[in-house]
Amino acid sequence: MPAMRLLTPLVALGASLTPGCTIMVIDDVLSDRIACEQPGDCAAGFGCVDGACQEVEAAVVPPPEGTVVGADGGEVLGPDGAVLTLPVGAIASDTELFISRESATHVARGCEEHSGFFRVSPEVQLASPAVLAIPVTDCDACVVCAAPDDDEEAWLPLDEPSVAPAEAAAALLSRTGQVVVAGVAP
Numbered sequence: 001m002p003a004m005r006l007l008t009p010l011v012a013l014g015a016s017l018t019p020g021c022t023i024m025v026i027d028d029v030l031s032d033r034i035a036c037e038q039p040g041d042c043a044a045g046f047g048c049v050d051g052a053c054q055e056v057e058a059a060v061v062p063p064p065e066g067t068v069v070g071a072d073g074g075e076v077l078g079p080d081g082a083v084l085t086l087p088v089g090a091i092a093s094d095t096e097l098f099i100s101r102e103s104a105t106h107v108a109r110g111c112e113e114h115s116g117f118f119r120v121s122p123e124v125q126l127a128s129p130a131v132l133a134i135p136v137t138d139c140d141a142c143v144v145c146a147a148p149d150d151d152e153e154a155w156l157p158l159d160e161p162s163v164a165p166a167e168a169a170a171a172l173l174s175r176t177g178q179v180v181v182a183g184v185a186p
Helices: 002-015 019-031
Strands: 046-049 052-055 067-069 074-077 083-086 095-102 112-121 125-135 143-146 168-175 179-184
Touching: 067 074, 074 095, 083 095, 112 125, 112 168, 125 179, 168 179
Parallel strands: 143 168
Antiparallel strands: 046 052, 067 095, 074 083, 083 125, 095 112, 112 179, 125 168, 143 179
C-alpha cells in the first residue's frame, strides 16, 4: 500500500514533465542512486559500487579523532584504511595529527582518482619523510598525487617509498597539510 501512495504523486509530477524527463525523475526518486565511475566521485562516507554511490560500512574500530606523535615516531590511522607512518625524529615535539576525508568536489587534474580525497593536518614540515598509504584495489599503477598550490595546475605525483603495503598506493610526505588522492598519473 505505501508504494501506491508514493506512485500517485510521482504520476502527477510526471504528467507535468516531458516523457524522457518523467522517466528520469521517477527512476531517480525510486532508486535514490547517484551514478559514479570511481570512489572519488562519491561524497565522504560513500563508495562507488557497481556504478552507484553507496554508503560504506564503518570500520569495526573507527580511527581515533587524532593521534599524538612525537620524536619517537608512530602511526596515524585515518578513514577508509589510510595510514600515515612517521619515523623516529620526523617531528621534534608532540603533535596531534589527523587524517580526514576531503570533499569529492576536488578536480585532480592529471591524476585519475582511484580513492577518496584525504588531508593530513595540521600543516607540519617533517624532518624526515613519513609514508602515507591509501588502500586501493585493482590498481597496480596507482600513486599518491598531491594538490598543487595553483588550482589550475596538474596534481603532482609524490615520490614513492622503496617498500609499500600491498593493495595500497603509498607516498613519501615531507610535509603534512596538503590534499592527496590515490590515482593513476600519466
